[in-house]
Amino acid sequence: MYKFFLTVLLFIVSTQVQAFDAAAGKVTGKVMDAVSKQPIEYATITVLNKSTKNVVNGTITDGTGSFVIKGLAPGNYIFKIQSLGYQEYTINTVSVQKNASINLPVIALVKQENVLQGVTVTAKKPLVENKIDKMVFNAEKDLTSQSGVATDLLKKVPMVSVDVDGNVQLAGSSSIQFLINGRPSTAFGNNIADVLQAIPASQIKSIEVITNPGAKYDASGLGGIINIILKDNHAKGINGNLSLTAGTLLQNGSFNLTARKKNFGINAFVSGGARLRSTTSNTVDRASIDTLNKTNVALLQSGTSRFTRHGMQSGIGFDWTLDSMNNISGGVNYNLFGYAGSGFVNQTQTTTDIMNGGNVLSDIASFSNSNGGFHFHNIDANLNYKKTFAKPDQELDISLNSSFGHNHGYSNSEQFLVPSDSKFFGTQNDNPGTNNVHVLTVDYTQPITSKIKFGTGGRVTLTDINSTASILSLNNNTGNYYFDSTQSNHLNYHQQVYAVYSELSFPVGTLFDAKVGGRYERTEINDYYSNAISQVKTPGYNTFVPSVYFIRKLTGNSTLKISYSKRIERPSYQDLNPFVNTSDPKNISTGNPYLQPQIGNRYELSYNKQINNIGSFMVAAFYRTSNHDIQPYVVFYPDYTVGDSVFTNVSVSTRQNIGLEKNIGINLFSSIDVSNALNLRTNMFFYERNTINALDPGYNSNSFNYHINLNASYQFKHDVAAEVFGNFRSARNEVQGRYPSFTTYSFAVRKQFWNKKGSLALTAVNVFSQYLDQRTVLTGPNFTTNNLRQIPFRSIGLNFTWKFGKLEFKKDDNTKPDSGGNGLDNG
Structure with missing residues (x-):
C-alpha cells in the first residue's frame, strides 16, 4: 500500500518539477581582486527578486573565481557579491529572459581597510523568537543553564514546565512529540526524562516549541512538538568548540x-x-x-x-x-x-x-x-x-x-x-x-x-x-x-x-x-x-x-x-x-x-x-x-x-x-x-x-x-x-x-x-x-x-x-523574511 502511495506521490512531484524547470535561465560570471587581478575563491553570490527583495538563489565562486547560477525564471534580479575583507558589490538589475544564458562582465572587488581578522560579527538575536507556528528559544544566550542539561533549559521556555524528576509538560500536557534536529529517535520512545537529563545544555543551540503544529507535521502529541536543535557551524575552514x-x-x-x-x-x-x-x-x-x-x-x-x-x-x-x-x-x-x-x-x-x-x-x-x-x-x-x-x-x-x-x-x-x-x-x-x-x-x-x-x-x-x-x-x-x-x-x-x-x-x-x-x-x-x-x-x-x-x-x-x-x-x-x-x-x-x-x-x-x-x-x-x-x-x-x-x-x-x-x-x-x-x-x-x-x-x-x-x-x-x-x-x-x-x-x-x-x-x-x-x-x-x-x-x-x-564575518540575512512572502512560516 505505502509503496504504491509513494510511487504516485513522487511521480506527481517530479512531473511538476520538470514543468517548472523548462523555461529556466542561466547566469555566469567571474569575481577577481581589483588590484591584483587574482581570482577570488569562496565569494558569495546572492540573487534577489528585484520586485519582492526575496532571496531566490545563490552560490559561491570556485578556485578560478567563476560561478554559475542556473534555473532562474524570466524576470529582473539583483545580484550581490560579498567576500571576506572586500567591499560588497551590487548589480542592481540583471534581466533574465526565457531560456536565456547571460555572461556577466568580470566583477572586481575592492578591499576594505582596517578589517579585523578572525572575528564573527552577527546581529543580536532575541532570547525568544515568536513565529507564525512556533516559538524559538535561543539557548546559546542563556547563562545559568550553561553547566546543566536539557531539562534546565526547558524550564525557561514559554508554555513548558518541568517537574523535579525531569518530566516535561507543554501547555499543561505531558503528551509531547520530541525531536532532535527535526528528526524522531527511538531514544525518546523509552524514558524521555532520562534522555533529556543526559543531553548537556552546552550542546544545545535552540529549542523550538510548536503548540499548534500545521498539517505538514506528524499528528502525534496532544501538547505539541518540542524540537531540540544541537549546535552546528557553517563557517568555512575548520572550527569547533569544547x-x-x-x-x-x-x-x-x-x-x-x-x-x-x-x-x-x-x-x-x-x-x-x-x-x-x-x-x-x-x-x-x-x-x-x-x-x-x-x-x-x-x-x-x-x-x-x-x-x-x-x-x-x-x-x-x-x-x-x-x-x-x-x-x-x-x-x-x-x-x-x-x-x-x-x-x-x-x-x-x-x-x-x-x-x-x-x-x-x-x-x-x-x-x-x-x-x-x-x-x-x-x-x-x-x-x-x-x-x-x-x-x-x-x-x-x-x-x-x-x-x-x-x-x-x-x-x-x-x-x-x-x-x-x-x-x-x-x-x-x-x-x-x-x-x-x-x-x-x-x-x-x-x-x-x-x-x-x-x-x-x-x-x-x-x-x-x-x-x-x-x-x-x-x-x-x-x-x-x-x-x-x-x-x-x-x-x-x-x-x-x-x-x-x-x-x-x-x-x-x-x-x-x-x-x-x-x-x-x-x-x-x-x-x-x-x-x-x-x-x-x-x-x-x-x-x-x-x-x-x-x-x-x-x-x-x-x-x-x-x-x-x-x-x-x-x-x-x-x-x-x-x-x-x-x-x-x-x-x-x-x-x-x-x-x-x-x-x-x-x-x-x-x-x-x-x-x-x-x-x-x-x-x-x-x-x-x-x-x-x-x-x-x-x-x-x-x-x-x-x-x-x-x-x-x-x-x-x-x-x-x-x-x-x-x-x-x-x-x-x-x-x-x-x-x-x-x-x-x-x-x-x-x-x-x-x-x-x-x-x-x-x-x-x-x-x-x-x-x-x-x-x-x-x-x-x-x-x-x-x-x-x-x-x-x-x-x-x-x-x-x-x-x-x-x-x-x-x-x-x-x-x-x-x-x-x-x-x-x-x-x-x-x-x-x-x-x-x-x-x-x-x-x-x-x-x-x-x-x-x-x-x-x-x-x-x-x-x-x-x-x-578560523571565524569569519557573517551577516544575518535580513532580506529573507520569515513569512516566505506572506507572513507564514512552514517550520
Missing part, C-alpha cells in the same frame, strides 16, 4: 568539530553526562478498606534508594551543495543512556477490625532489598535531499530516517520478615528488547503567486518493537528460584502510519494572512502479547487532522495570531504491555493492551509585540480538550492474582482512558532591556483543568495550576556577566490526587577570555537546601496514599568552554 562541566551532582561535556571547504562540509560531535550517585529517602503511608472482610489496613513503608544516571551521544554528518539548487545532507548518530539504583524499605502492615472497635487482627513487620537498572543504546541514520527552484519558495524535500534501538532492563527484589530475618518473597526480572523506527518523508512547496503558496507531501512511519521479560520467582519451600511462566512475558508490536497532507497559505485582502491545511493518517497495528487473557486484533483506524492559522500584523511592530489544530496521541508499547511488575508486591504496575488513542483539539489566541531597543512581550491564551484522555490510574485490591501467586493489600497502577479532560489557560512572557547591561525577563503560565472521570463516576477533578519564573542578567563589563533565575511550579492535580509543587533557583557568573573564545562559568542550584521535599496525595475508592520523597537537588558546577578555529 565544553566541560564538573559539578557536585552533575558532570557533562561536549565536543564539536566542523570542517568546510567550498560546497562540502562535515561535522562530528560527542557529548555526555552523568548524575553522580545520590540518595533519596521515601515514605509511603497508605490507608485502605477491605469491604469484603470488614477490615482497615494501614501500610507504612520507609526507606532510601541510591541511583546514578549516565548518557552519551555521538555523531558524524555531512552537507553537500551539489549546485545552487541541489543539496544532499545526512548523518549517523550513536546514543547511549541508562541508570542504575539500589535501595531498602522497612515496612509495617497493621490490620484492624472495623466491626469490633478497631481490634488489631495482625501486625506484620518486614524489610526489603532491591536493585535494578535500565540501559539503552541506538543508532540513528538520516539522508536528506533538498531541491530549490528559480521561483522563490518553490522547493522539494525528501528525507529518510531510521533508528535502531536496543534496551535492557533488569530488577531484583527480596523481602524478609522481622525479626526472624526469613526470606518470604523474591523475584528477578530480566527484560531485553529492540525498538526500530523507519520514516520516509516527502514535502513539496509550490508558490502560486508571490503571496499564495501551496504545500503537499506524505510520510510513512514503520515501528517494530520486540520485548521479552523473563521472571524468576522464589520457591518458599526450597529457597531456590524458578522460571515463572505465569509472570514472564513476550510482546511483538508493529505499527504502520501512512499520512498525506496539503496546506495553502494566502492573504485575505489586507485583513490578515492565513494558512489552512489538512492531514490524513491511516494507522495499522499488528501486536501480540504472550500473557494477555486473549489475543484481540487491534483494528486499524483513520484520523483526519485539520489546522488553521490566521495572523494579522498590527502597527507598532506587533502581531495577532489565531490558530487551531487537532492532534492524536497513540498509546506507547510500554502503556500497552500487560507485563506485571511485582518487584514491590504492595505496589504493582502493569500495562493496558486495550487503551484507545487520545484525540485532542486545541485553540490558541496570541499577541506578540517587539519593542524597539527595549524588549518583547507575548501573551497566549488557549483552550484544549482531550477525549479518551490517558492518565496513570491506581486501583486498590485486597487480593490480586498474578499467575499462581496471590498478592494481598496491593495497589495496582496502570494507564487508563479516564474520560474527557478540558484545559483553559494563558501564558505571559516578557523580556525587557532595562539598560545596556541589565535584562529582566519573566514567564508565567496559568491554567484551569477539568477532568470528567468515566471510570469512577463522581471522582471528577477540578484544579487551578500555574508556574512562574523570573530571570535577571547583568553584563558588568565586556567579559564578565552574571545571572539569577528563580522558578516555582504549583501543585499539579490529576484525576486521583495532588502531585507536589516545588521551587528551584540558580545563580551563575561567567568570565570570558582569549578574545571571547574561552569562558569559565560558575553555577549554583538550590544552594541553601540540600533536598526538595515532594509530597503526593492519591485518593480512590477505598484507599488514600500519602507519599513523601526527599530528593537531593543542591548542585554547584564549574563550566569551561572554548571555541577554536
Whole structure:
C-alpha cells in the first residue's frame, strides 16, 4: 500500500518539477581582486527578486573565481557579491529572459581597510523568537543553564514546565512529540526524562516549541512538538568548540568539530553526562478498606534508594551543495543512556477490625532489598535531499530516517520478615528488547503567486518493537528460584502510519494572512502479547487532522495570531504491555493492551509585540480538550492474582482512558532591556483543568495550576556577566490526587577570555537546601496514599568552554523574511 502511495506521490512531484524547470535561465560570471587581478575563491553570490527583495538563489565562486547560477525564471534580479575583507558589490538589475544564458562582465572587488581578522560579527538575536507556528528559544544566550542539561533549559521556555524528576509538560500536557534536529529517535520512545537529563545544555543551540503544529507535521502529541536543535557551524575552514562541566551532582561535556571547504562540509560531535550517585529517602503511608472482610489496613513503608544516571551521544554528518539548487545532507548518530539504583524499605502492615472497635487482627513487620537498572543504546541514520527552484519558495524535500534501538532492563527484589530475618518473597526480572523506527518523508512547496503558496507531501512511519521479560520467582519451600511462566512475558508490536497532507497559505485582502491545511493518517497495528487473557486484533483506524492559522500584523511592530489544530496521541508499547511488575508486591504496575488513542483539539489566541531597543512581550491564551484522555490510574485490591501467586493489600497502577479532560489557560512572557547591561525577563503560565472521570463516576477533578519564573542578567563589563533565575511550579492535580509543587533557583557568573573564545562559568542550584521535599496525595475508592520523597537537588558546577578555529564575518540575512512572502512560516 505505502509503496504504491509513494510511487504516485513522487511521480506527481517530479512531473511538476520538470514543468517548472523548462523555461529556466542561466547566469555566469567571474569575481577577481581589483588590484591584483587574482581570482577570488569562496565569494558569495546572492540573487534577489528585484520586485519582492526575496532571496531566490545563490552560490559561491570556485578556485578560478567563476560561478554559475542556473534555473532562474524570466524576470529582473539583483545580484550581490560579498567576500571576506572586500567591499560588497551590487548589480542592481540583471534581466533574465526565457531560456536565456547571460555572461556577466568580470566583477572586481575592492578591499576594505582596517578589517579585523578572525572575528564573527552577527546581529543580536532575541532570547525568544515568536513565529507564525512556533516559538524559538535561543539557548546559546542563556547563562545559568550553561553547566546543566536539557531539562534546565526547558524550564525557561514559554508554555513548558518541568517537574523535579525531569518530566516535561507543554501547555499543561505531558503528551509531547520530541525531536532532535527535526528528526524522531527511538531514544525518546523509552524514558524521555532520562534522555533529556543526559543531553548537556552546552550542546544545545535552540529549542523550538510548536503548540499548534500545521498539517505538514506528524499528528502525534496532544501538547505539541518540542524540537531540540544541537549546535552546528557553517563557517568555512575548520572550527569547533569544547565544553566541560564538573559539578557536585552533575558532570557533562561536549565536543564539536566542523570542517568546510567550498560546497562540502562535515561535522562530528560527542557529548555526555552523568548524575553522580545520590540518595533519596521515601515514605509511603497508605490507608485502605477491605469491604469484603470488614477490615482497615494501614501500610507504612520507609526507606532510601541510591541511583546514578549516565548518557552519551555521538555523531558524524555531512552537507553537500551539489549546485545552487541541489543539496544532499545526512548523518549517523550513536546514543547511549541508562541508570542504575539500589535501595531498602522497612515496612509495617497493621490490620484492624472495623466491626469490633478497631481490634488489631495482625501486625506484620518486614524489610526489603532491591536493585535494578535500565540501559539503552541506538543508532540513528538520516539522508536528506533538498531541491530549490528559480521561483522563490518553490522547493522539494525528501528525507529518510531510521533508528535502531536496543534496551535492557533488569530488577531484583527480596523481602524478609522481622525479626526472624526469613526470606518470604523474591523475584528477578530480566527484560531485553529492540525498538526500530523507519520514516520516509516527502514535502513539496509550490508558490502560486508571490503571496499564495501551496504545500503537499506524505510520510510513512514503520515501528517494530520486540520485548521479552523473563521472571524468576522464589520457591518458599526450597529457597531456590524458578522460571515463572505465569509472570514472564513476550510482546511483538508493529505499527504502520501512512499520512498525506496539503496546506495553502494566502492573504485575505489586507485583513490578515492565513494558512489552512489538512492531514490524513491511516494507522495499522499488528501486536501480540504472550500473557494477555486473549489475543484481540487491534483494528486499524483513520484520523483526519485539520489546522488553521490566521495572523494579522498590527502597527507598532506587533502581531495577532489565531490558530487551531487537532492532534492524536497513540498509546506507547510500554502503556500497552500487560507485563506485571511485582518487584514491590504492595505496589504493582502493569500495562493496558486495550487503551484507545487520545484525540485532542486545541485553540490558541496570541499577541506578540517587539519593542524597539527595549524588549518583547507575548501573551497566549488557549483552550484544549482531550477525549479518551490517558492518565496513570491506581486501583486498590485486597487480593490480586498474578499467575499462581496471590498478592494481598496491593495497589495496582496502570494507564487508563479516564474520560474527557478540558484545559483553559494563558501564558505571559516578557523580556525587557532595562539598560545596556541589565535584562529582566519573566514567564508565567496559568491554567484551569477539568477532568470528567468515566471510570469512577463522581471522582471528577477540578484544579487551578500555574508556574512562574523570573530571570535577571547583568553584563558588568565586556567579559564578565552574571545571572539569577528563580522558578516555582504549583501543585499539579490529576484525576486521583495532588502531585507536589516545588521551587528551584540558580545563580551563575561567567568570565570570558582569549578574545571571547574561552569562558569559565560558575553555577549554583538550590544552594541553601540540600533536598526538595515532594509530597503526593492519591485518593480512590477505598484507599488514600500519602507519599513523601526527599530528593537531593543542591548542585554547584564549574563550566569551561572554548571555541577554536578560523571565524569569519557573517551577516544575518535580513532580506529573507520569515513569512516566505506572506507572513507564514512552514517550520
